[in-house]
Amino acid sequence: MNWQRTYARVARAAAQRLDATVGNAAARLAGVTAGEETTFLGRPIVSMEPRSSITVGQRCTFISGPRYTALGVARPVVLRCLLPNARISIGDDTGASGVTVCSASRVEIGARCMRGVDVVICDTDFHPLWPVRRRWEPIPLPEPADAVTISEDVFIGARSIVLKGVSIGRGAVVGAGSVVTSDVQANTVVAGNPARLLGDVASHAGRRAARR
Ligand SMILES: CC(C)(COP(=O)(O)OP(=O)(O)OC[C@H]1O[C@@H](n2cnc3c(N)ncnc32)[C@H](O)[C@@H]1OP(=O)(O)O)[C@@H](O)C(=O)NCCC(=O)NCCS
Numbered sequence: 088m089n090w091q092r093t094y095a096r097v098a099r100a101a102a103q104r105l106d107a108t109v110g111n112a113a114a115r116l117a118g119v120t121a122g123e124e125t126t127f128l129g130r131p132i133v134s135m136e137p138r139s140s141i142t143v144g145q146r147c148t149f150i151s152g153p154r155y156t157a158l159g160v161a162r163p164v165v166l167r168c169l170l171p172n173a174r175i176s177i178g179d180d181t182g183a184s185g186v187t188v189c190s191a192s193r194v195e196i197g198a199r200c201m202r203g204v205d206v207v208i209c210d211t212d213f214h215p216l217w218p219v220r221r222r223w224e225p226i227p228l229p230e231p232a233d234a235v236t237i238s239e240d241v242f243i244g245a246r247s248i249v250l251k252g253v254s255i256g257r258g259a260v261v262g263a264g265s266v267v268t269s270d271v272q273a274n275t276v277v278a279g280n281p282a283r284l285l286g287d288v289a290s291h292a293g294r295r296a297a298r299r
Contacts, residue, residue: 131164139168144179160185192229203245
């Protein structure tokens with residue numbers, strides 16, 4: 088029935104507008120500085136510490152609800168500054184579904200990056216490694232080398248984890264389900280646990296085109 092489809096479409100659009108209103112308000116009230124046309128679809132989890140900052144560029148989309156992305160998301164977007172002075176900065180035109188970003192010192196994500204569903208990015212191990220200390224001590228103080236930098240136009244596949252101290256070069260691709268423990272060169276494709284070099288983006292893209 089036509090009127091049923093129209094009704095369903097209108098109801099979906101209204102629900103989406105409501106989710107965006109709630110999400111945008113929740114993110115900004117929690118302290119996120121977000122540029123124009125940046126939308127939080129669904130309510131993200133945000134936490135900050137004194138003098139920490141979370142800045143997001145323009146025209147970004149953060150999806151916290153499973154109905155807004157093809158694969159669904161397992162959890163809402165999580166943006167956490169874990170220690171005083173920690174910084175998360177995310178560039179213009181980026182997209183993220185159910186992503187978790189935790190920073191004890193600095194996580195930078197460049198413009199136009201795409202992060203697949205449920206990606207985790209963090210610049211700390213959260214616990215000391217010594218057996219007794221790891222149970223009781225607070226999060227270790229960060230070292231400058233722990234910062235995470237993801238350059239522009241990087242594509243990170245679904246459910247990947249980017250660990251402390253990693254830099255990912257411009258235009259690189261990280262395969263689904265990867266654990267990135269070391270630097271990734273620009274315009275390369277890496278995948279696996281730990282993520283290993285598969286080749287360069289141009290030859291992967293070329294091979295795909297040739298297979299068609
Ligand atoms: C990394 C990726 C882009 C490579 O695609 P491709 O260029 O077509 O590469 P192929 O499928 O030909 O695979 C090349 C090799 O890499 C391996 N490989 C590909 N993806 C891998 C992954 N995610 N983890 C481990 N190994 C992987 C393949 O097994 C193959 O190994 P082999 O040469 O030993 O047989 C793709 O596999 C991928 O992971 N895409 C991300 C999808 C995604 O998460 N989208 C976001 C949704 S929200």
